[in-house]
Amino acid sequence: AQSVTQLDSQVPVFEEAPVELRCNYSSSVSVYLFWYVQYPNQGLQLLLKYLSGSTLVKGINGFEAEFNKSQTSFHLRKPSVHISDTAEYFCAVSEIEGGSEKLVFGKGTKLTVNP
Amino acid sequence: KAGVTQTPRYLIKTRGQQVTLSCSPISGHRSVSWYQQTPGQGLQFLFEYFSETQRNKGNFPGRFSGRQFSNSRSEMNVSTLELGDSALYLCASSLYTGGISLHFGNGTRLTVT
Numbered sequence: 490a491q492s493v494t495q496l497d498s499q500v501p502v503f504e505e506a507p508v509e510l511r512c513n514y515s516s517s518v519s520v521y522l523f524w525y526v527q528y529p530n531q532g533l534q535l536l537l538k539y540l541s542g543s544t545l546v547k548g549i550n551g552f553e554a555e556f557n558k559s560q561t562s563f564h565l566r567k568p569s570v571h572i573s574d575t576a577e578y579f580c581a582v583s584e585i586e587g588g589s590e591k592l593v594f595g596k597g598t599k600l601t602v603n604p
Numbered sequence: 605k606a607g608v609t610q611t612p613r614y615l616i617k618t619r620g621q622q623v624t625l626s627c628s629p630i631s632g633h634r635s636v637s638w639y640q641q642t643p644g645q646g647l648q649f650l651f652e653y654f655s656e657t658q659r660n661k662g663n664f665p666g667r668f669s670g671r672q673f674s675n676s677r678s679e680m681n682v683s684t685l686e687l688g689d690s691a692l693y694l695c696a697s698s699l700y701t702g703g704i705s706l707h708f709g710n711g712t713r714l715t716v717t
Contacts, residue, residue: 521704532694532708579647583704589660590702594647
């Protein structure tokens, strides 16, 4: 079974600073990778996804992520964060089991952007 | 286009009771997945329905069940509630089966006392 490790449970950062949220996954086979964001009292919103092709994936709100197959990582980055980026971020990998596909999520990273 | 709608948003139940949560997918979407979110376990997959058939099931006891109707709306039911069932239950819909293009609702917050 797949597993996803988000290495930091909390990341505090100042406004306009760069940020990197780290994610490692367990599988060595081809995978689909995702980053979702969750604002308080809301569901998950897709930030970006890697299905194939270029290893640098650009998403919404200025976020990007780099797929590194050799290191089984999919770290999320933003060069300059805003207060409004304060939220919880989830990395996920697709898993195919019994002919069906589902998402396996990491435990999440709470990003707090301070003024 | 309306997003995924989950009702109710908040629910308080007592141990031993049962509860039914509802999810209306985005129009045209035929797949509905359910996830449980708790502070301790994070996001865990419950089950997925596609065209009224359960396609996949997570590692949850039989007290957790679901169904999907012909209009793609889905319900999940939890019987004999336990304190540990307190969680945010998220529903996600997609055009096709699988997790590539999931659109999530805002969830139902269930509190079991």
